[in-house]
Amino acid sequence: MTSINELLDNVRGRVITPDDSDYDTARAVWNGMIDRRPAAVVLAEDAADVSAAVNFARDNGLALAVRGGGHSAPGYGTVDDGVVVDLSPMRSVEVDAEARTARVGGGATLADLNEATHAHGLATPGGIVSTTGVGGLTLGGGIGYLTRGFGLSIDNLRSVEVVTADGQVRRASESENPDLFWALRGGSGNFGVVTTFELDLHPVDQVVVGLFFYELEHAGDLLRFFRTWITDADERYGGFPAFQMAPPLPFLPEERHGDMFCVAVVHWSGPIEEGEAAMQPFRDLAPRVGEMVSPMPYPWLNSAFDDLFPRGVRSYWKGNYVTELTDEAIEAHLAHGPKAPNPSSTMHLYPINGAASRVGATDTAFSYRHATFSTVIVSAWPDASQDAANIAWVRDYAAALTPHSEAGGYVNFMSDDDQGRITDTYGSNYERLKKVKRAYDPGNLFSHNQNIAP
CATH class of the missing domain: 3.30.43.10 (Uridine Diphospho-n-acetylenolpyruvylglucosamine Reductase, domain 2)
Known part of the structure; x- marks a missing residue:
C-alpha cells in the first residue's frame, strides 16, 4: 500500500x-x-x-x-x-429565500439545515431526529414530518455535486447525468459521495404540535383510527402513532413517568389559528393520560426525540413498508409494542401517502410509492449487557409484522443483517440501479452500505 x-x-x-x-x-x-x-x-x-x-x-x-x-x-x-x-467539516447551508432553495454541504445535519431555513420561515422535508445527517437521510429517500405535504426529501432535491468512484466531481440533476441523479434519489450511498445538495424549500415556520398519551388499552383504537383517518386527512397533517415509555414530561403525572403508553405524535402545518380544531380528532379518540398542544417552531418538532437517541447509544433497527394496516397487523403491534424494553425502544408508524404517493414508482429509485406507511422498530440502550434482549425484541416484533407487510422496507431503517432484502427494497427499480452502478462504480468501491452490486 x-x-x-x-x-x-x-x-x-x-x-x-x-x-x-x-x-x-x-x-x-x-x-x-x-x-x-x-x-x-x-x-x-x-x-x-x-x-x-x-x-x-x-x-x-x-x-x-x-x-x-x-x-x-x-x-x-x-x-x-x-x-x-x-464530511462533518462541510456543514454550510446557504439559503436563497427568494428562490426558496438551499445549498447544503454533505456533512450538514438536519439541525444545521433547520436553523438556516427557519430564519426565513422556510423548511424542507427531513427526518425525525435533528442530529441525523442530511446526506444519508436524503440519499435513502428522506421520510419525515412534512412528507405528506411536500413529499420525501428526494422529491425536493434539485441537483447534487457528487464525487464518483473514478474521483471525478460531477453535477447531477434532471438535465445533467440524469441516470445518476435518478439513482441517487433513493439508492443510498451506492453511487458516490454527495458533497452538495440543492433542495427546494417551503413556507413552514410555526407548526401546532400535539402529543397525546393514551393508556395501552386504547392502542388498538388508536391504530384502527389512524389507518382510516390518514387515508384522506388534510395533507397539512403529519405525525404517527407509537409505543413509548413515558419520559419525565411536565404534562404527564409524575407517578406515571416510566410507564408504557400508546402515543399519537401529531402536527398541523396549516394556519396556527386552526391548530386547536385540527387536534380535536385525537381528543375525541379516547381519554388522555396527558397531552400537550401548542404552536412550536418547526425545528423544535424536528428535535423533539433527540434526547432519546444520544451519541454513543447502542441501537438496532428494523423496518417494513405497509400498504394496508390489517387487523392482524394491529394484533401483532398490540402483542409486541408494549414490551419495549426501555425508554428509547419504540415503534413509529410513519405515513408516506399524500404528496409522496403522487410521484411515480419509477420516477426515482424509491419504488414503494403505493405504500401507506413505513414502520420502524428501533431499540436503543446504554449497556452492552442488554444487547441480546433489545435485539431480540426488535427481531421478534419485525418477524410478527412481516406477513402483514410489503417485502421491502425503507433502506435507512435496515440493519446489517438485512442485506438479503436489497432486491425487495428496490423492487422493479433494482435492475436499473444495477445498470447505473455498473456505469459509475463497476468495481463496487461504494460497497459499505445496503449494497447494490454491479
Missing part, C-alpha cells in the same frame, strides 16, 4: 490515523455497538479532499466508508483497516 503520507499531501483537511490522540473520537459513529478501526479518517473540507480520498482508497484496494451525520444504524460510516471520508 502507498504510504498514508500520499493522502496527507493531497488533502487540505486533517487526516487522522491510529497514532493521533483524537483517533478514538474520530473513528466513533452514533451507534455505540460499532467499534471499527480505520487506517485513516479524512476530515474532508471540500470536494477536492473527497476526490483525493476516493482515489487513494481505490488505488490501494482499501475499503471506503462515507460519514455524514454518522447515524447509520449498521455503522456504515466507519470501516476496519480502510479509509473513512468524514
Whole structure:
C-alpha cells in the first residue's frame, strides 16, 4: 500500500490515523455497538479532499466508508483497516429565500439545515431526529414530518455535486447525468459521495404540535383510527402513532413517568389559528393520560426525540413498508409494542401517502410509492449487557409484522443483517440501479452500505 503520507499531501483537511490522540473520537459513529478501526479518517473540507480520498482508497484496494451525520444504524460510516471520508467539516447551508432553495454541504445535519431555513420561515422535508445527517437521510429517500405535504426529501432535491468512484466531481440533476441523479434519489450511498445538495424549500415556520398519551388499552383504537383517518386527512397533517415509555414530561403525572403508553405524535402545518380544531380528532379518540398542544417552531418538532437517541447509544433497527394496516397487523403491534424494553425502544408508524404517493414508482429509485406507511422498530440502550434482549425484541416484533407487510422496507431503517432484502427494497427499480452502478462504480468501491452490486 502507498504510504498514508500520499493522502496527507493531497488533502487540505486533517487526516487522522491510529497514532493521533483524537483517533478514538474520530473513528466513533452514533451507534455505540460499532467499534471499527480505520487506517485513516479524512476530515474532508471540500470536494477536492473527497476526490483525493476516493482515489487513494481505490488505488490501494482499501475499503471506503462515507460519514455524514454518522447515524447509520449498521455503522456504515466507519470501516476496519480502510479509509473513512468524514464530511462533518462541510456543514454550510446557504439559503436563497427568494428562490426558496438551499445549498447544503454533505456533512450538514438536519439541525444545521433547520436553523438556516427557519430564519426565513422556510423548511424542507427531513427526518425525525435533528442530529441525523442530511446526506444519508436524503440519499435513502428522506421520510419525515412534512412528507405528506411536500413529499420525501428526494422529491425536493434539485441537483447534487457528487464525487464518483473514478474521483471525478460531477453535477447531477434532471438535465445533467440524469441516470445518476435518478439513482441517487433513493439508492443510498451506492453511487458516490454527495458533497452538495440543492433542495427546494417551503413556507413552514410555526407548526401546532400535539402529543397525546393514551393508556395501552386504547392502542388498538388508536391504530384502527389512524389507518382510516390518514387515508384522506388534510395533507397539512403529519405525525404517527407509537409505543413509548413515558419520559419525565411536565404534562404527564409524575407517578406515571416510566410507564408504557400508546402515543399519537401529531402536527398541523396549516394556519396556527386552526391548530386547536385540527387536534380535536385525537381528543375525541379516547381519554388522555396527558397531552400537550401548542404552536412550536418547526425545528423544535424536528428535535423533539433527540434526547432519546444520544451519541454513543447502542441501537438496532428494523423496518417494513405497509400498504394496508390489517387487523392482524394491529394484533401483532398490540402483542409486541408494549414490551419495549426501555425508554428509547419504540415503534413509529410513519405515513408516506399524500404528496409522496403522487410521484411515480419509477420516477426515482424509491419504488414503494403505493405504500401507506413505513414502520420502524428501533431499540436503543446504554449497556452492552442488554444487547441480546433489545435485539431480540426488535427481531421478534419485525418477524410478527412481516406477513402483514410489503417485502421491502425503507433502506435507512435496515440493519446489517438485512442485506438479503436489497432486491425487495428496490423492487422493479433494482435492475436499473444495477445498470447505473455498473456505469459509475463497476468495481463496487461504494460497497459499505445496503449494497447494490454491479
